[in-house]
């Protein structure tokens with residue numbers, strides 16, 4: 457016999473657990489399906505809860521405000537003042553984002569799944585979700601294998617996809633105009649990170665700062681991405697690196713090297729003079745791991761008939777920082793709420809669920825397309841241009857505005873006259889002006905995110921054309 461629920465939530469990571477909690481709290485009959493044992497809820501892969509663990513306070517505050525769930529120690533492992541982005545030559549530092557936390561990911565994942573169960577959602581462990589059940593182009597449930605390896609099917613009125621970047625449901629949706637099955641490799645960062653204890657030697661805040669999360673832009677060490685040193689409690693750190701496939705290939709070919717993500721992380725650690733006496737902190741078997749993260753705008757629609765997606769399954773991480781914790785939690789809360797409303801209204805149509813698209817755009821998603829354009833521009837700059845640009849192109853305030861997807865008001869053209877020298881720098885600056893214009897256009901388009909499904913296709917075509925133009929203009933050029 458096939459089982460039946462109002463809502464199946466696939467994946468109980470940050471997005472899935474909060475979606476399940478919201479839906480159950482709203483009165484729906486909810487089951488969460490996850491491959492992990494209950495005690496290891498949210499573990500992404502055998503590598504663990506692979507993440508940089510950093511999240512801005514504003515996201516934590518949003519969760520508390522929306523659902524009254526207060527996150528405290530020990531889930532919020534360490535409070536930090538902000539995120540500092542350093543130029544490749546380390547001579548310039550911009551402070552992005554305000555206060556935030558370095559989370560204990562295993563503990564926070566457990567807290568959220570406990571919360572979902574408390575709200576009435578059922579947790580089913582050791583389940584491998586293999587795909588959606590589709591009838592007449594509508595998702596009506598999921599299929600997969602249980603812990604004995606036996607095939608199961610569960611039917612539901614709505615499926616919420618919280619399976620993360622490699623979602624087996626999204627990939628098997630019928631080809632459609634709302635949600636892409638795959639993310640282009642150009643929009644993916646391969647990442648890895650270690651959690652380490654170390655013995656700080658001397659003090660150099662460019663390499664390790666106990667009060668700030670450090671991001672090192674460096675196209676030779678981390679082509680198409682960046683390296684990071686995020687402090688944790690004690691003298692522990694989360695240290696890692698992300699790279700983009702084309703960038704690393706170009707960089708290796710030009711430098712006659714054969715580096716991989718793995719060798720680059722080790723080189724990045726060796727490059728950092730403060731990293732002495734390193735020892736892996738393998739608590740919860742979460743010391744070392746590799747996984748991927750998307751760096752594009754979220755999918756243009758987050759729903760398909762019978763289906764809603766939240767978190768990494770919908771490419772929600774921030775295109776320039778790759779921060780996906782905040783958007784995953786935000787989307788989980790919003791998706792769960794809208795799904796519960798749809799169940800109690802007995803209306804799970806696209807028209808009803810569309811309010812989730814609108815709400816996510818309002819609360820978080822409206823600047824991500826602009827950030828995607830900026831990310832593509834940034835990947836076209838080598839270390840010299842980034843160094844020069846961080847000194848001459850933008851003030852810290854302007855750079856911070858851009859990091860939030862805003863477009864600085866002051867006239868960039870005035871700088872053009874006064875400050876710039878060298879043809880490569882002038883071209884890079886002209887390209888920044890072009891990118892700024894595109895960002896403005898994209899923000900304008902997202903201000904007019906379709907309020908109903910009917911206007912969606914026409915809107916989407918324009919957005920895609922704008923971004924296509926940016927991607928045609930800028931190619932990765934790391935060295």
Ligand SMILES: Cc1cc2nc3c(=O)[nH]c(=O)nc-3n(C[C@H](O)[C@H](O)[C@H](O)COP(=O)(O)OP(=O)(O)OC[C@H]3O[C@@H](n4cnc5c(N)ncnc54)[C@H](O)[C@@H]3O)c2cc1C
Nearest residue numbers: 467469470471491498508509510585620767768779780781
């Ligand atoms: C190295 C790295 C560093 C990062 N650093 C940061 C950072 O510092 N700050 C930040 O904000 N973001 C960061 N991110 C991104 C962030 O980790 C993700 O955005 C976030 O975990 C997304 O949560 P999610 O719930 O959508 O998906 P996930 O956390 O991936 O959860 C998915 C859940 O579904 C389960 N699952 C998947 N497939 C199946 C299946 N077929 N059957 C059953 N269960 C399944 C998984 O086991 C897991 O429990 C980083 C990512 C990486 C890879």
